[in-house]
Amino acid sequence: xxxxxxxxxxxxxxxxxxxxxxxxxxxxxxxxxxxxxxxxxxxxxxxxxxxxxxxxxxxxxxxxxxxxxxxxxxxxxxxxxxxxxxxxxxxxxxxxxxxxxxxxxxxxxxx
Numbered sequence: 570x571x572x573x574x575x576x577x578x579x580x581x582x583x584x585x586x587x588x589x590x591x592x593x594x595x596x597x598x599x600x601x602x603x604x605x606x607x608x609x610x611x612x613x614x615x616x617x618x619x620x621x622x623x624x625x626x627x628x629x630x631x632x633x634x635x636x637x638x639x640x641x642x643x644x645x646x647x648x649x650x651x652x653x654x655x656x657x658x659x660x661x662x663x664x665x666x667x668x669x670x671x672x673x674x675x676x677x678x679x680x
Contacts, residue, residue: 577601
């Protein structure tokens with residue numbers, strides 16, 4: 570019987586003997602920390618055992634994925650509604666600024 574564990578990064582189920590995730594490629598030997606209290610946690614837990622906060626790990630690429638979605642959305646809106654791409658991009662600029670400020674404030678709050 571094959572034992573499984575949860576990937577530290579993407580949370581997919583992988584074989585216990587794998588040192589790298591077959592879904593996202595992240596090394597499983599790295600220790601991960603709780604995003605709130607920064608105590609070490611196991612990759613297969615959903616909640617921190619010290620502070621009780623949810624420990625779902627986000628990949629570093631999640632921010633890039635969000636930007637990619639915004640760019641693709643801009644292109645689709647521009648093509649579908651026949652609006653110049655500049656107008657659609659200028660609509661997303663305030664959204665990106667708000668998102669960046671929110672991310673920075675969240676990091677400051679966590680530290």
